[in-house]
Amino acid sequence: MRKSVSPLPGNEGGSSASTTRVFGVPLEVVTRTHTISGHEVPALVKHIVDYIEEHGLLDLEGLFLVNGNAERVDWLRQRYDSGEEVELEKEADLASAVSLLRLFLQELPEPVIPTAIQGHILQLHQDYSNEEELCRNLKYLLQQLPQLNYCLLRFLCRFLASVASLQQESWNIGTLAAVFGPDIFHLSTEGEDLRDQESVSRVLTELLDNQEGLFDSEEDDVSTTNDYSSINEQVLTVALCF
Structure with a gap:
């Protein structure tokens, strides 16, 4: 919820x-x-x-x-x-x-996944090798997103996962994640952002692979107080709990 x-x-x-x-x-x-x-x-x-x-x-x-x-x-x-x-x-x-x-x-x-929380989401892949723990903590971080960002990200992930399910073998979730990752995270194709693209693709692949479990249903949506001014404090609290 x-x-x-x-x-x-x-x-x-x-x-x-x-x-x-x-x-x-x-x-x-x-x-x-x-x-x-x-x-x-x-x-x-x-x-x-x-x-x-x-x-x-x-x-x-x-x-x-x-x-x-x-x-x-x-x-x-x-x-x-x-x-x-x-x-x-x-x-x-x-x-x-x-x-x-x-x-x-x-x-x-501001990116669909705001810059204030991007680093914490990307760090999860380095901190957790266990799939269950990774998904549990990723879901918790996603719930810190502002409501509209959460809804848009969920909508995009469900759409792309649906597309991937219809793709031929040469087209898969990883391909779609590589295409849309820079758009969702606002990465450029140069310098440090270029080095981050692999991590972004892995995270988005995780979101698409597990979107049914990571996102709440629309029926569970309610208005939220999450905003950009409070998200850093919220994420810091989350990070300290991991």
Whole structure:
């Protein structure tokens, strides 16, 4: 069960432009202003996943490794940011839709897994070789995430695990983890981040392999008080308990 937390703050004083934009704005803002009733993930993410599941799951080979047309992706981004209604079935292709999803994740001001907790999650793989202990402590750390980050991460992991279950032998969970890990953790392809990519891929593989046990069901979701200002203190407490 997730901890009970306060509702999201209002948008007092926000401009119409800031409430229209979808890309490059905080997750709590885009979820508040662009969401589908009954879902705690941004509408853009839900639209893209629904589109891929409806049109792309029968022809997955290479889909997540092929970049969409840059001009079309930018055009779709501008459409979403201007508040227009976008019909992906008519205006996009599968590769562009995947690229649009990855771009959204990359441009979040704070990663889906916030920087304050990333190091602690990555450290678990070094501290625990026992699968049961690793999953137990990983689940505990995931529950320290802000509610909206938790819901988005769960949604993405369930989608990617579903994709992996339909892949041919050459495509597996590890491949998807290597593709989406840098987007979820905000890693670059240079320097220290490049060295961290292997650890990130291992962690995301663990999340996808065990997503049913690591994440609570939507029925268990309640509002939480977890936020970025308190997460460091919470994680430190968790780390000291390991």
